[in-house]
Amino acid sequence: MNEAAGRRAKHEAGGTPIPSGERLRFEDVSVELGGRRILEGVDFEIRPGEVVGLLGRNGAGKTTLLRLASGILHPCVGRVLLGDEAVGTMSRRRLARRVALVPQDLHVAFPFRVGELVLMGRAPHQPLLGLESEHDVELALEALDRFGIAHLAERGIETLSGGERQLVLFARALVQGPAILLLDEPTAFLDLKHRVEVLREVRAFARSGRSALVVSHDLSLAARSCDRIVLLGGGGVAGIGAPAEVLTRENLRDAFGIGVQSFPGPDGGLVVVPDRLEEPSAAE
Amino acid sequence: MIRLSRTRVGLVLGLLAFLLLLIVFFAVATGPSNLSLGDVLDVLVGRSEDRTARDILFRIRLPRVYLGLLVGAALAVAGTVFQALLRNPLADPYVLGVSGGAALAGIAVLALGSLVGLSTKAVPMAAFAGGLLATALLYHVSGGPGRSSPTSLLLTGVVFNAFASAGIVFLASVAGFFEGSRVFLWLIGHLSAVEVDAAGMVAASVGFGLGVALVLSKSLNLIALGDETATQLGVPVARHRRWLLLATSLMVGAAVAVSGLVGFVGLIVPHALRLVIGSDHRLLVPASALAGAGFLVLSDTLARSMLDGRELPVGAVTALVGGPLFIFLLRRAQVHGGVA
Numbered sequence: 328m329n330e331a332a333g334r335r336a337k338h339e340a341g342g343t344p345i346p347s348g349e350r351l352r353f354e355d356v357s358v359e360l361g362g363r364r365i366l367e368g369v370d371f372e373i374r375p376g377e378v379v380g381l382l383g384r385n386g387a388g389k390t391t392l393l394r395l396a397s398g399i400l401h402p403c404v405g406r407v408l409l410g411d412e413a414v415g416t417m418s419r420r421r422l423a424r425r426v427a428l429v430p431q432d433l434h435v436a437f438p439f440r441v442g443e444l445v446l447m448g449r450a451p452h453q454p455l456l457g458l459e460s461e462h463d464v465e466l467a468l469e470a471l472d473r474f475g476i477a478h479l480a481e482r483g484i485e486t487l488s489g490g491e492r493q494l495v496l497f498a499r500a501l502v503q504g505p506a507i508l509l510l511d512e513p514t515a516f517l518d519l520k521h522r523v524e525v526l527r528e529v530r531a532f533a534r535s536g537r538s539a540l541v542v543s544h545d546l547s548l549a550a551r552s553c554d555r556i557v558l559l560g561g562g563g564v565a566g567i568g569a570p571a572e573v574l575t576r577e578n579l580r581d582a583f584g585i586g587v588q589s590f591p592g593p594d595g596g597l598v599v600v601p602d603r604l605e606e607p608s609a610a611e
Numbered sequence: 612m613i614r615l616s617r618t619r620v621g622l623v624l625g626l627l628a629f630l631l632l633l634i635v636f637f638a639v640a641t642g643p644s645n646l647s648l649g650d651v652l653d654v655l656v657g658r659s660e661d662r663t664a665r666d667i668l669f670r671i672r673l674p675r676v677y678l679g680l681l682v683g684a685a686l687a688v689a690g691t692v693f694q695a696l697l698r699n700p701l702a703d704p705y706v707l708g709v710s711g712g713a714a715l716a717g718i719a720v721l722a723l724g725s726l727v728g729l730s731t732k733a734v735p736m737a738a739f740a741g742g743l744l745a746t747a748l749l750y751h752v753s754g755g756p757g758r759s760s761p762t763s764l765l766l767t768g769v770v771f772n773a774f775a776s777a778g779i780v781f782l783a784s785v786a787g788f789f790e791g792s793r794v795f796l797w798l799i800g801h802l803s804a805v806e807v808d809a810a811g812m813v814a815a816s817v818g819f820g821l822g823v824a825l826v827l828s829k830s831l832n833l834i835a836l837g838d839e840t841a842t843q844l845g846v847p848v849a850r851h852r853r854w855l856l857l858a859t860s861l862m863v864g865a866a867v868a869v870s871g872l873v874g875f876v877g878l879i880v881p882h883a884l885r886l887v888i889g890s891d892h893r894l895l896v897p898a899s900a901l902a903g904a905g906f907l908v909l910s911d912t913l914a915r916s917m918l919d920g921r922e923l924p925v926g927a928v929t930a931l932v933g934g935p936l937f938i939f940l941l942r943r944a945q946v947h948g949g950v951a
Contacts, residue, residue, distance in 0.1 A: 397843050423845030436698040437890040451845035459614045
């Protein structure tokens with residue numbers, strides 16, 4: 328673990344200067360989509376060095392917040408600030424060097440190869456025209472290696488499994504060299520081992536002074552991997568704070584509309600599971 | 612190696628340029644009058660005193676090859692760009708009806724332009740405008756890239772084409788413009804040395820279009836992954852797409868103005884290339900230009916030499932190759948549950 332961190336630090340010392348930690352702030356943000364208000368009065372910030380989990384039921388506005396932060400969507404009220412700058416006023420390239428998004432999945436119409444896709448993460452650092460530099464290639468190879476997918480570099484993306492594709496997208500986002508990493512259910516298609524590995528990388532990323540905003544439906548894993556949790560519900564923020572403070576039975580019932588057990592596991596980490604499933608009774 | 616290396620770019624483009632050169636020599640040396648390759652070379656380097664040979668070469672064969680190069684490059688690059696912008700490997704200016712729109716506008720000026728004081732010199736401009744309009748309509752009707760299913764996009768193209776063909780025949784009839792088979796040749800796609808007057812304008816349009824596609828080829832890679840992904844990787848998608856659509860419409864308009872509706876070049880060439888050199892548009896765009904030029908000149912040479920003493924329109928040859936390929940690609944897309 329320390330060895331890995333050391334290797335990274337060494338690499339980063341000679342590589343792209345890491346954007347120093349930046350604050351991502353949602354300032355009294357409201358969003359309307361198709362005439363319907365999705366979010367109202369959302370106000371919180373993500374500080375350098377933090378991993379923040381974004382939880383809530385389907386349609387609560389989690390992905391919408393990520394899209395706001397990556398400048399794809401703009402709020403109808405309020406601002407999204409990166410440092411002191413409004414995300415909406417920054418050029419695409421400038422924003423892309425500071426904020427990277429790992430989407431849920433990728434549908435590719437053409438058989439791009441894995442290596443090519445990861446290298447595309449360097450696009451915001453390159454001139455409009457031209458080929459990749461040695462440095463770009465080095466970063467891409469290192470990222471492929473870090474996620475254990477170096478052997479897939481020459482494969483067509485369409486031949487990969489959903490989990491492998493997710494690792495590729497993660498590698499691409501890291502190669503982008505951002506200060507803020509946005510992850511939209513980064514572990515949805517991954518097995519337990521890979522989930523843990525990805526979240527470990529997210530934590531390592533944050534330890535270097537940068538920060539991550541992670542959308543997840545795996546509440547227990549979010550409790551373990553996030554410094555703070557933002558729980559969305561009722562068109563806004565329903566709870567914010569340390570995992571144990573936010574992921575309470577009451578909060579979760581309000582947010583998800585079902586009974587949920589939330590208790591410390593043997594090692595002290597929070598375990599969050601739904602109430603025992605009731606079998607539909609045969610008499611009815 | 613995962614990266615596109617300078618060596619690979621040089622090797623691929625060098626090889627394609629060499630093949631193109633061979634095709635050009637073959638095309639120039641082929642024709643009803645017996646000129647050997649040696650005679651041709653003699654004329655080219657100015658060693659020959661043969662007036663007839665000179666005339667055949669400079670007035671008939673070379674202009675036609677020159678037009679073929681431009682039209683082939685334009686259509687293939689336009690196909691490549693459309694496929695990336697629409698994220699659909701079946702996109703092609705002809706299949707989508709963009710060529711049809713250009714042809715309709717071109718014929719309109721040809722047939723009725725004299726009534727409003729437009730000379731035939733306005734035909735390329737009109738074709739460009741028609742192509743641009745068809746592209747814009749296509750975007751509007753299909754609901755934009757990614758959102759439209761490949762099928763709805765193709766159906767839109769089919770309807771555009773049917774409408775354009777009907778419009779062309781209608782205009783031709785109304786204006787009494789049935790000069791022999793001229794309209795027929797527009798509809799099927801035909802290269803003719805007669806059109807060489809417009810060659811300067813066509814060359815400029817193709818040059819400009821190719822330039823834009825080359826400069827934005829890295830953006831094409833990212834846009835091919837989806838608008839949001841491209842945006843999020845720093846591409847000003849709307850602006851780059853406008854430039855690319857303008858460039859392709861200009862190229863298609865220019866090509867249609869001198870050759871009519873030559874179909875499927877934009878489908879065949881990028882598809883064949885992707886199989887061999889991959890999907891990176893920084894290589895695919897220039898390679899499409901070279902391979903498209905070569906493909907069309909070769910098709911045209913076959914078209915005018917296959918039947919003794921008679922000529923086939925080149926559009927017939929490309930459609931004979933392209934039609935089956937299109938069906939094959941469509942089938943494969945259906946088997947794999949959609950291409951987009």
